[in-house]
Amino acid sequence: MTQLDDSPLLGDAYTNDRQRVFHSWSAQGALDPVVLAGALGSTMWDANGTTWIDFTSQLVNMNLGHQHPRMIEAIKQQAERLCMVAPNFANDQRSEAARLIVEKANLGKDGAPRTGGHFEKVFFTNAGAEAVENAIRLAKAHTGRMKVLSAYRSYHGGTAAAIGLTGEPRRLENEPSIPGLVKFWGPYPYRSAFHAESAEQECERALQHLRDTVVFEGPSKVAAIILESVVGTNGILVPPDGYLEGVRALCDEHGIVMICDEVMAGFGRTGQWFAWQNWGAEPDLIAFAKGVNSGYVPVGGVVISADIAATFDERVFPGGLTYSGHPLACATAVASINIFDDEGVNEHARHLGKDVIGWELCEMASRHPSIGEVRGLGVFWAVELVRDRDTREPMDAATMGAVVAECKANGMWPMMAANRIHVVPPCNTPDDVAREGLAILDAALAIADAALT
Numbered sequence: 001m002t003q004l005d006d007s008p009l010l011g012d013a014y015t016n017d018r019q020r021v022f023h024s025w026s027a028q029g030a031l032d033p034v035v036l037a038g039a040l041g042s043t044m045w046d047a048n049g050t051t052w053i054d055f056t057s058q059l060v061n062m063n064l065g066h067q068h069p070r071m072i073e074a075i076k077q078q079a080e081r082l083c084m085v086a087p088n089f090a091n092d093q094r095s096e097a098a099r100l101i102v103e104k105a106n107l108g109k110d111g112a113p114r115t116g117g118h119f120e121k122v123f124f125t126n127a128g129a130e131a132v133e134n135a136i137r138l139a140k141a142h143t144g145r146m147k148v149l150s151a152y153r154s155y156h157g158g159t160a161a162a163i164g165l166t167g168e169p170r171r172l173e174n175e176p177s178i179p180g181l182v183k184f185w186g187p188y189p190y191r192s193a194f195h196a197e198s199a200e201q202e203c204e205r206a207l208q209h210l211r212d213t214v215v216f217e218g219p220s221k222v223a224a225i226i227l228e229s230v231v232g233t234n235g236i237l238v239p240p241d242g243y244l245e246g247v248r249a250l251c252d253e254h255g256i257v258m259i260c261d262e263v264m265a266g267f268g269r270t271g272q273w274f275a276w277q278n279w280g281a282e283p284d285l286i287a288f289a290k291g292v293n294s295g296y297v298p299v300g301g302v303v304i305s306a307d308i309a310a311t312f313d314e315r316v317f318p319g320g321l322t323y324s325g326h327p328l329a330c331a332t333a334v335a336s337i338n339i340f341d342d343e344g345v346n347e348h349a350r351h352l353g354k355d356v357i358g359w360e361l362c363e364m365a366s367r368h369p370s371i372g373e374v375r376g377l378g379v380f381w382a383v384e385l386v387r388d389r390d391t392r393e394p395m396d397a398a399t400m401g402a403v404v405a406e407c408k409a410n411g412m413w414p415m416m417a418a419n420r421i422h423v424v425p426p427c428n429t430p431d432d433v434a435r436e437g438l439a440i441l442d443a444a445l446a447i448a449d450a451a452l453t
């Protein structure tokens with residue numbers, strides 16, 4: 001459990017970090033990062049040997065957990081074989097990764113090939129934001145249209161267009177973005193923008209609102225609608241049954257490209273290869289990253305339908321990246337997908353969602369009056385904390401911070417987003433480890449209960 005403890009650099013890591021490293025999305029002055037020394041499976045530790053259950057998967061990324069031996073082996077083997085290939089060459093690992101990803105995208109919920117599954121090709125990127133950038137680039141070039149619709153309460157990445165598509169405050173300091181971006185409200189029954197009183201009503205009204213938005217923006221001007229199949233950072237918002245199908249029908253009616261951003265929700269998080277496979281609607285483009293190889297090497301990409309791929313048979317695609325389909329990254333994607341199959345990772349994620357995490361969280365909600373709602377599926381859950389169940393006033397930041405600190409002090413590293421704790425451990429977390437982490441959360445929620453108005 002101390003494979004990095006002998007690193008000669010560990011002693012200076014904190015000082016050098018504070019002096020020389022510029023961190024994401026932060027005022028730099030007050031940062032006080034823990035120096036991680038090592039990790040294994042769903043556990044991580046610092047140089048002093050303090051351990052935590054990792055309930056974050058490192059930004060909802062490491063679906064296979066830390067230091068999976070077959071992933072390490074894949075990196076070693078590929079490093080010895082061939083470290084870099086420019087995108088204009090073909091390469092065995094890239095070819096196999098693309099073949100496997102397309103194969104998985106063409107499966108149905110039952111795991112069997114879907115009738116009419118239409119995905120054909122993969123464009124590889126370095127990470128999620130570039131996947132989103134290139135998905136909308138493909139959609140615009142394919143349709144010859146300029147506008148792209150995305151949802152409030154969404155995150156799509158930190159690059160120019162991706163942050164412009166993002167429907168939360170991180171966008172605001174980055175505006176103006178590229179032209180032609182339009183926002184709409186997606187479904188969120190607990191805090192309905194449509195005053196809906198049931199999931200069915202929310203679905204119907206959210207679809208009517210999206211239809212109205214398309215009509216008033218000019219259907220023939222709209223290249224794409226992009227949405228997170230299950231909204232991640234902004235609340236783990238599981239769409240009501242019928243919503244994705246309704247978006248699909250609207251896109252079909254007007255020749256609009258439907259893009260599912262599966263950067264966070266894909267590859268096992270919801271117990272399916274892709275979250276949209278939980279329902280009946282097939283998008284035209286899928287943006288992916290994170291879970292495709294659990295971030296062992298940075299990679300992302302876009303899965304492209306046959307129809308859109310054909311647009312570029314004769315026409316030049318106006319985009320490209322030096323590292324597109326990097327062999328180290330692709331070798332880990334191949335290894336990861338094979339591990340998922342061999343170890344039943346999607347099945348285990350579904351089991352965790354139903355029998356362990358979902359069950360325990362619902363039980364906690366019955367005992368903790370500070371829990372306004374728990375929601376999620378697979379290994380993708382949110383516990384929304386409120387100061388008052390009737391008014392649904394969000395829990396204050398100080399209390400949220402105290403709950404988080406208590407979890408950490410007791411050996412579980414939680415993920416906090418606004419007034420929510422997101423329960424997102426690796427998809428292959430053993431039941432007893434997941435239960436241990438949940439028990440720590442359960443105990444810490446006494447702090448939130450004590451803060452009720």
Ligand SMILES: Cc1ncc(COP(=O)(O)O)c(C=O)c1O
Binds near residue numbers: 155265300
């Ligand atoms: C849904 C979604 N899309 C895009 C991104 C951006 O991915 P990256 O940080 O790899 O660029 C994220 C990151 O969390 C995400 O959750």
